[in-house]
Amino acid sequence: MMPLHKTITIADVLDWKEGEYRCVAEVDGFPPKALHHMLFLKGPPKVQLSEQFLFDADSVTLACRVQHRSERVKVHWYHNGHRVDIEPGVHLQQPELDVVGDHQPHYAVRDERMSRWEIVSRLTILRFTDADFGTYNCTARNEHGVVSDQREITLNVVDSLRKIF
Structure with a gap:
């Protein structure tokens, strides 16, 4: 008292x-x-890129959990240092799934809001090929800063996933 x-x-x-x-x-x-x-509290987002990948036929999905304290948070994906840009007007048949690429999309990005201050962003690599090996980076930014996390997809990772499925 x-x-x-x-x-x-x-x-x-x-x-x-x-x-x-x-x-x-x-x-x-x-x-x-x-x-x-x-x-x-004000501050930059917190980013955690999952160490586990989801493998489905020829596709690989990476998940990135973003915790933030700002209404305006942006999440971007990079492959080997190059941004995976989302092209407007290209979508798959699933709600909230934006597809990156031409008529036969190669990447799909889906952001799912878990709570007011948490988003899970999923990058799906459709028709995975040798060119898709490398470093994937999930970057989140708000008005207080930029934070990222990255994972490497190697032949060993994909081979072990194929054995599971």
């Missing part, structure tokens, strides 16, 4: 201190009154 007219200062704010804070005033004979305050 704090005395009248006191404030609380939250020092060294870390992730775990984010959330709701309540101030409750209680006086005998009266119902308690409460004020609610939300503490939001």
Whole structure:
């Protein structure tokens, strides 16, 4: 319990201190009154590219989990340092799936919102070929910074996936 007219200062704010804070005033004979305050932290997104790949026939899917504290977060994929651009107007027959490429798309990107502050972006490499081996990078940016994570797809990775399926 704090005395009248006191404030609380939250020092060294870390992730775990984010959330709701309540101030409750209680006086005998009266119902308690409460004020609610939300503490939001500003900062760049957090990115985690899964170490597991989903292999389906000739396609490989990579998943990237992005946690952010901004309404305006952008997620981009790169292969061997080159951005995998999404071309407008090219889609597969699935909702929320944007396809990159020409009439026979080679990449598909699907962003799924898990919560207000979390997105899972999936890059699917359709008709996987030798040219698709290499380094894949998932990059997320907001007004506070840019963060990325990357994984290598090698012949050993694909061969082990083919043995499983």
